[in-house]
Amino acid sequence: MNQLPALLEQFRADFLELEVNDRLMLLLEFANELPELPAEFLEHPDLLERVEECQAPVFIFVEITDGIVRLHATAPREAPTTRGFASILVQGLAGLSVQAVLEVPDDFPQTIGLGAAISPLRLRGMTALLARAKRQIRVKVSA
């Protein structure tokens, strides 16, 4: 069993201590906190990978500098759930090493208490976001 990075562990604890309805509001806070894409990506949308498994158009790009990961993501305002998923991962993975990100359990999205609040089916989008981010890292590291 791999150790969950501290920030993701904190996010999980934050969700789990709330009533189911309040978890939605916390997810909305995350959605509102999703950082804007850096300008270089706005000019080069071709760098971004679409997460096909998400219902809303969400695009991600993983940057690795000196072994440190930065995930970038964008999703439209009218898709707050997807923005929330992306924001949790963008914030929770920021500054981690390649190894630490790859060791984040694939079922992390299923462990933060959102299943009852938004339905397990919708959570698949977040699982796919994490999986695609890891896949980009593997491709980049082996290149």
Next chain:
Amino acid sequence: MTVENDSSTQFQSYAHPERLVSTQWLQDHLGSPGLVVVESDEDVLLYETGHIAGAVKIDWHVDLNDPTERDYINGSQFAALLGSRGITRDTTIVVYGDKSNWWAAYALWVFTLFGHSDVRLLDGGRAKWEAEGRAYTTARPVLSAVDYPVIERDDASIRAYKDDVLAHFGNPLIDVRSPEEYSGERTTAPAYPEEGSLRAGHIPTAQSVPWGKAAAENGTFRSLDELNTLYRDEAGLADGDEVIAYCRIGERSAHTWFVLTHLLGFDSVRNYDGSWTEWGSAVRVPIVKGSEPGVMPNR
């Protein structure tokens, strides 16, 4: 206690104009006694970002589906849900939502399974309300629970099961999914998650009419003439037909069910909510691949 109908001329050519209200009508009637506005979206958080003042939220996953069985909630669950939203059996319900009212129409169809008589759609949904610069609030309405009677669901008239579809061959079927799903290139809507079907294609003889063709760019329903062209001239439906519509899990086809039933006036339309996620995984049911409807199976 029914709230007056929207008598806008734009709706009068439809078979049941009382099933639609315009954004202006809703604006003018907000707060009317006996009216409850319901928001039903694909995105479960959209309501929280801002909604029409006083509107309550009902989510298709969390509220309308049974959490364990693949079925809708039962009569007592429905009574508890609607009562908690301040809705009585006499309430006029106006539903609106995102994506051309895709999920709003689905909620309306489920309400109809329980025979709620006065349930209407806001033509154009969220997109039109926003495009016209009308207000949203994030304030949750203060609700007091009311009594909604326990009414058992009546699946017989507007819902089809797999066996009903097998017995239906020879009558019109409408496949409302994307052309790629219809032909069997893929099992999910473009840009939608895999929901688990083992085979791709369509039910033999089904005509392909993607649901979104019934909606204009601004999210409102197309005119009667345009809808007649689509469903009668092109898909071959005729008065008196018994029709079954399906998609992937029954939500897009609920939108088409609304169009056929309430706008075009077909009085025997059923929504097969098992849809492709059931049919495409069922053992020994006939399937056709490619862009042609295919022939009726010998059974």
